[in-house]
Amino acid sequence: MSGASDDRARTGPAGPARDEPFYTIGQVATLLDVPQAQLRRLDELEVVQPERSTGNQRRYSQDEIDTLREVIELTDEGVTLPGVRKVLELRRRVDELEQQLASKAGEAGEVSGDRKGD
DNA sequence: ATTCTTACA
DNA sequence: TGTAAGAA
Numbered sequence: 001m002s003g004a005s006d007d008r009a010r011t012g013p014a015g016p017a018r019d020e021p022f023y024t025i026g027q028v029a030t031l032l033d034v035p036q037a038q039l040r041r042l043d044e045l046e047v048v049q050p051e052r053s054t055g056n057q058r059r060y061s062q063d064e065i066d067t068l069r070e071v072i073e074l075t076d077e078g079v080t081l082p083g084v085r086k087v088l089e090l091r092r093r094v095d096e097l098e099q100q101l102a103s104k105a106g107e108a109g110e111v112s113g114d115r116k117g118d
Numbered sequence: 119a120t121t122c123t124t125a126c127a
Numbered sequence: 128t129g130t131a132a133g134a135a
Contacts, residue, residue, distance in 0.1 A: 026120065037129065040122085055135060057121055 006053035022051070022059040032068055039068070045081045047071055047088065 010021040029036045042048045043058065048067050050058040060068070067088065074084045 024120075025122095035129070036121085041128090055121075056123090057135095 006059070009059065020061045020063070022053075022061055023065065025058050025060070028060045028065060028068065031065065032072055034072060042068070042071060042081070045085070047081055047085050 009024045009027060023031070025036050025039050029039055039058075043050065048064055048071060050060045050064050053059045071084050071088070074087060075081065079087070
């Protein structure tokens with residue numbers, strides 16, 4: 001029941017460690033050292049779309065910050081936004097396939113009725 | 119005060 | 128890409 005995910009973003013270092021702390025666009029911009037306009041543009045270009053909350057304000061999760069770092073690095077190296085979009089898409093694809101492989105791995109050799117000492 | 123959208127240079 | 132006006 002502690003749904004503090006739409007009111008305030010984490011402010012200081014001595015804050016309660018929630019599951020997913022959210023940050024305002026200003027904090028992200030300062031943290032990553034990029035203009036807020038660029039973050040808004042990334043949102044418009046479907047590269048990284050943060051959640052919206054009270055007043056239609058963007059709320060970036062730690063996960064988005066992580067993605068943002070990668071995106072900024074790629075764009076900084078000359079990758080176009082559409083290109084970055086593709087990279088992120090592939091990244092998600094890889095993540096999904098890895099999960100599937102993990103499921104299969106756990107499925108093989110570990111049945112409910114583990115009968116090894118037959 | 120901070121952020122949001124739209125528009126312009 | 129960076130900045131401005133006007134609203135929330």
